[in-house]
Amino acid sequence: MGVDINTIFQIAGIGIVVAFLHTILDQMGKKEYAQWVTLLGFIYILFMVASIVDDLFKKIKAVFLFQG
Numbered sequence: 001m002g003v004d005i006n007t008i009f010q011i012a013g014i015g016i017v018v019a020f021l022h023t024i025l026d027q028m029g030k031k032e033y034a035q036w037v038t039l040l041g042f043i044y045i046l047f048m049v050a051s052i053v054d055d056l057f058k059k060i061k062a063v064f065l066f067q068g
Contacts, residue, residue: 007052011045018042 018041025034 007048011048014041014045 018038021037022034025031025037
């Protein structure tokens, strides 16, 4: 039932890229764009995690309701 390791690496990679872009934009004085990049990265990862949690709840429901 474990989370696929590729998904974990994908989330970590997105986090690293977002942090890099945030730092670069912040150094250039574009703080508003840096905040937007961080917000969009967070929302994208949040949707990824929400789909994983949805799959988990479906599996739990299938186990306790004996559905296939």
